[in-house]
Amino acid sequence: MSSINEITxxxxxxxxxxxxxxxxxxxxxxxxxMVCVKKGTQVIPLAYLGANTYLGELSFFxxxxxxxxxxxxxxxxxxxxxxxxxxxxxxQWLLDIALQLTKKTRLVDEVIKGRGLxxxxxxxxxxxxxxxxxxYLTILDPK
Numbered sequence: 526m527s528s529i530n531e532i533t534x535x536x537x538x539x540x541x542x543x544x545x546x547x548x549x550x551x552x553x554x555x556x557x558x559m560v561c562v563k564k565g566t567q568v569i570p571l572a573y574l575g576a577n578t579y580l581g582e583l584s585f586f587x588x589x590x591x592x593x594x595x596x597x598x599x600x601x602x603x604x605x606x607x608x609x610x611x612x613x614x615x616x617q618w619l620l621d622i623a624l625q626l627t628k629k630t631r632l633v634d635e636v637i638k639g640r641g642l643x644x645x646x647x648x649x650x651x652x653x654x655x656x657x658x659x660x661y662l663t664i665l666d667p668k
Contacts, residue, residue: 528607528609528610529604529605529606529607529610530604530605530607531554531602531603531604531605532602532603532604532605533600533601533602534556534558534597534600534601534602534603535597535600536597536598536599536600537596537597537660537664538596538597538601539594539595539596539597539664539665540558540580540595540596540597540603541581541591541594541595542591542594542665543562543563543590543591543592543593543594544590544591545590545591546590546591547584547591548581548584548585548588548607548608549581549584549585549605549606549607549608550579550580550581550582550585550605550606550608551579551580551581551603551604551605551606552577552578552579552603552604552606553574553575553576553577553578553579553580553601553602553603554576554602554603554604555576555601555602556575556576556597556598556599556600556601556602556603557573557574557575557597557598557599557601558573558574558575558580558595558596558597558598558601559572559573559574559595559596559598559661560572560573560574560580560593560594560595561593561594561595561596561661562593562594563594563662563665563666566658566662567658568653568657568658568661568662568665569652569653570650570651570652570653571593571650572650573598573650574595580595582623582627583627583630583631585606585608585611586611586620586623586624586626586627587624587627587628587631588608589631592631592634594665596661596664596665
């Protein structure tokens with residue numbers, strides 16, 4: 526029996542927070558999600574994800590805490606694959622490759638966090654307005 530769950534997120538729902546220890550892999554069926562980080566009182570979008578995209582793959586393979594926050598920008602349907610499914614679905618050689626790629630990706634993430642990333646203002650990573658930052662900051666830090 527499969528333990529894959531279908532989840533519906535409402536607009537402004539938080540799927541995961543940076544540092545969370547849930548290591549599930551998610552597949553977006555429909556809707557739109559924002560991957561972002563908090564830097565002080567700033568909310569910085571890293572990516573926007575839509576249908577047929579995967580997320581949470583780093584934590585899924587290396588069992589490390591989440592590296593970013595994920596917020597639903599509209600009602601979004603996702604599939605959740607828990608880590609317990611990992612060994613039953615993937616051959617060991619593929620797990621080894623995935624773990625090596627995950628380590629390399631996390632290393633690049635740390636370099637970018639330390640040095641920053643110079644980028645053009647692309648639509649896929651368009652900065653948030655002050656009002657949008659306030660809105661998402663209250664969702665991520667509802668104190």
